[in-house]
Amino acid sequence: MNQTATIREKMTAKLERKPHKQNRWKKNFWGYMFLVPAIIIFVLFMWVPIFKGFMYSFYTVDFVKGNTFAGLDNYARALTDPDVLIAVKNTLYYMVLCLVIGFWVPIAFAIAISELRKFGGFVRVAAYLPFVLPAVVLYGLWRWLYDPVGPINALLGTMGADQIAFLTDSRWSMISLVFMETWQQFGSGMLIYLAAVLSIPRDWYEAAEIDGAGVWARIRHITLPSLRNLIVLMLILQIIATSQGYQSQLALLDGGPNNTTLTYALLIVKYAFTRLDYGTATALGMLMFIVLGGLGIVQFKLNKEDN
Amino acid sequence: MKSADRGILSEHDLKKTSNKIVYGIMVFFILVMVFTMLYPILMTMFNGLKSNTEVNSFPPHFFPQEWHFGNLKDALNYIDLLVFLRNTLYIFVGNMVVTLIVLGLASFSISRMNVPFRKVFYFFFLMTLFIPATSYMIPNFVNLKELGLLNQYAAFWLPAGANTFYFLLLKNFFDGIHPEIFEAARIDGASEPRSFFSIAVPLSIPIFATLAIFIFSTAWNDWFWPSLVMHSEDKYTLATAIYKYVIAVKALNTNIKFAILFLVSLPPILVFLLFQKFIMRGVALSAVKG
Numbered sequence: 001m002n003q004t005a006t007i008r009e010k011m012t013a014k015l016e017r018k019p020h021k022q023n024r025w026k027k028n029f030w031g032y033m034f035l036v037p038a039i040i041i042f043v044l045f046m047w048v049p050i051f052k053g054f055m056y057s058f059y060t061v062d063f064v065k066g067n068t069f070a071g072l073d074n075y076a077r078a079l080t081d082p083d084v085l086i087a088v089k090n091t092l093y094y095m096v097l098c099l100v101i102g103f104w105v106p107i108a109f110a111i112a113i114s115e116l117r118k119f120g121g122f123v124r125v126a127a128y129l130p131f132v133l134p135a136v137v138l139y140g141l142w143r144w145l146y147d148p149v150g151p152i153n154a155l156l157g158t159m160g161a162d163q164i165a166f167l168t169d170s171r172w173s174m175i176s177l178v179f180m181e182t183w184q185q186f187g188s189g190m191l192i193y194l195a196a197v198l199s200i201p202r203d204w205y206e207a208a209e210i211d212g213a214g215v216w217a218r219i220r221h222i223t224l225p226s227l228r229n230l231i232v233l234m235l236i237l238q239i240i241a242t243s244q245g246y247q248s249q250l251a252l253l254d255g256g257p258n259n260t261t262l263t264y265a266l267l268i269v270k271y272a273f274t275r276l277d278y279g280t281a282t283a284l285g286m287l288m289f290i291v292l293g294g295l296g297i298v299q300f301k302l303n304k305e306d307n
Numbered sequence: 308m309k310s311a312d313r314g315i316l317s318e319h320d321l322k323k324t325s326n327k328i329v330y331g332i333m334v335f336f337i338l339v340m341v342f343t344m345l346y347p348i349l350m351t352m353f354n355g356l357k358s359n360t361e362v363n364s365f366p367p368h369f370f371p372q373e374w375h376f377g378n379l380k381d382a383l384n385y386i387d388l389l390v391f392l393r394n395t396l397y398i399f400v401g402n403m404v405v406t407l408i409v410l411g412l413a414s415f416s417i418s419r420m421n422v423p424f425r426k427v428f429y430f431f432f433l434m435t436l437f438i439p440a441t442s443y444m445i446p447n448f449v450n451l452k453e454l455g456l457l458n459q460y461a462a463f464w465l466p467a468g469a470n471t472f473y474f475l476l477l478k479n480f481f482d483g484i485h486p487e488i489f490e491a492a493r494i495d496g497a498s499e500p501r502s503f504f505s506i507a508v509p510l511s512i513p514i515f516a517t518l519a520i521f522i523f524s525t526a527w528n529d530w531f532w533p534s535l536v537m538h539s540e541d542k543y544t545l546a547t548a549i550y551k552y553v554i555a556v557k558a559l560n561t562n563i564k565f566a567i568l569f570l571v572s573l574p575p576i577l578v579f580l581l582f583q584k585f586i587m588r589g590v591a592l593s594a595v596k597g
Contacts, residue, residue: 215320
C-alpha cells in the first residue's frame with residue numbers, strides 16, 4: 001500500500017513539475033492570489049515596523065520637524081541611563097517571582113484536579129473564571145482587595161497579623177502584582193496541564209501499582225516525566241511573556257513606589273509616551289530583541305519536537 | 308475495564324489511611340482555591356449593589372445589607388457605556404472579518420493548494436513569531452501614525468490580519484481536512500475561491516468559533532494599545548474608557564465603580580459559561596501550538 005502510494009506521489013510530483021509554463025501560472029493563480037492580502041498586511045504591519053524599529057534606533061524621531069540621523073546617541077543614552085539598570089533588575093526580579101510564586105501552581109492543581117472523582121467540571125470552571133475577567137476589572141478589584149482596609153487586611157487582622165500596605169510598601173509591591181497575576185492566569189495554564197495529565201494512559205499507573213510503586217513514586221516517575229516537554233515549553237513561554245511584562249505595573253502603580261515596579265518594557269513605554277523620545281524607546285526595544293530573540297527560536301524548536 | 312476508571316490513585320490506594328489524609332488535604336486545597344477564585348468575583352458583583360458607606364466599611368461584608376439596584380443605573384449614567392460598547396464591537400467584528408478573509412485564504416493556500424515555494428511563504432509568516440512583540444511596539448505605533456491610521460478603526464482592523472498565531476491555528480485546522488474533498492471539487496469544476504468559500508469555510512466553523520472567542524476577548528480586554536491609538540474620547544473601547552474614567556479616577560464612589568466593573572465582566576463571563584466546553588478545549592489546543 002505504502003509503496004504504491006509513494007510511487008503515485010512521485011509520479012504526480014513529476015507531472016506537476018513540468019507542466020506547460022502558461023498552465024502552471026494558471027494552475028497556481030488562485031494559490032498566489034489567496035496569499036497576496038496576507039503578504040501585504042504582514043509587510044505593512046509587521047515587517048515595516050520591525051525594519052523601522054531597527055532604523056529609528058539610530059534616529060531622533062520628530063513627527064513635526066522630521067527625523068534626523070543621530071548615530072549611536074540613542075544607544076548611548078539608553079545604556080547610560082541609571083533607570084535602565086533599575087528596570088533590568090526589576091524585570092529579572094519580576095520574572096523570578098513569577099516562577100517562584102506562579103509557575104508550579106497550575107502543575108500542582110492540574111495533578112490534584114485530575115484526581116477528583118466528583119465536581120471536577122465545576123472546579124475547572126471556577127479556576128478558569130478569573131481568566132475571563134477583563135484586565136481593567138482585575139485592576140479595580142485587586143486595588144480594593146489590597147486596600148489597607150480591604151478584605152485581605154481584614155483577614156490578616158482577625159488572624160492577629162500586622163496590616164500590610166500591599167501596593168505602597170516597596171517591599172511588597174511587586175510581590176502583590178505577581179500574586180494578582182497568578183490568581184488571574186493560573187486557570188488557563190492549569191487546563192493545559194490537565195489535558196496532558198489526563199492523556200497519560202491509565203494502564204501505566206496500574207502497572208506501576210502492581211509493581212509496588214507508591215503514589216508519590218507514580219507521580220514522580222510517570223506523571224511528571226510525561227509532562228516534561230510541556231513544562232519546558234510553558235517555562236519558555238512564561239519567560240518570554242514575563243520579560244515583556246508592563247501592563248499591571250503601569251495600571252496599578254505606574255512603576256512606583258520608588259521605581260520598584262518599573263520593568264524594562266514599562267521603561268520603553270515611558271520613554272516613548274511620557275518623554276516622547278521615540279528614538280531611545282526603539283533603541284531599548286532593539287536591545288530587548290537582541291536578548292530575547294534567541295528564546296523564540298528555542299520555543300519554536302521545542303514546539304516542533306512536541307508535534 | 309477497571310483501569311479506565313482510575314487516576315494516579317486507585318480504589319485500593321484510597322483505603323490506606325495515609326493516602327486518605329493526603330487526599331483530604333488535597334481536596335481542602337482545591338476548596339481553598341475555588342473559594343479564592345470565586346470570592347473576589349462575587350464580591351465585585353455584591354459590592355456593586357451595596358451603599359457606598361457599606362463598601363467602605365471595615366471589615367467588609369459579603370452580602371449587601373441593603374440591596375441598591377439603582378447603582379447599576381448610576382453606573383450606566385456615569386459614562387456612556389453603550390457608545391464604548393459599540394466601539395468595542397466595531398473592532399471585534401472588523402478584526403474577525405479581516406482575520407477570516409486574510410488569514411483564512413492565506414492558510415488555505417499554504418495548507419491545501421500546493422503552490423510552488425509555499426515553504427518560503429510559510430516561513431515568511433512564521434518568522435515574526437521569533438520577534439518579541441514589545442520590542443517593536445513603539446515603531447508599530449510610529450508606523451500607524453505615519454500611515455495616517457491613528458484614531459481610526461482601520462488601525463485595528465488591518466493589523467488584525469497580521470497575526471501569526473491565528474494563522475497557525477487555521478493552517479493546522481486545514482491540514483486536518485482530507486485533501487480528497489478539494490480534489491473532488493476541482494474535478495467537478497469548482498473554482499478555487501468557490502471551494503474555499505463553499506467547502507473549506509463551512510467545514511471550519513469550529514476553528515472560526517475558537518478564533519471568535521480569542522478575538523472577542525482581546526477586543527474586550529485590551530486597554531493600553533487602544534488608549535494610544537484612539538485619542539478622541541468617542542472612539543475609546545470599553546476597556547480603555549474604564550481604565551481612564553474608572554480605574555485611574557479617585558473621586559468616583561466605590562460602589563458605583565464596582566457596579567461598572569460588574570457590568571463589563573458580565574458579557575465575558577456569560578460567553579464563557581455558555582461556551583465553556585468549547586473554550587476549554589480551545590485553551591488546551593492553543594497552548595501546544597502557541
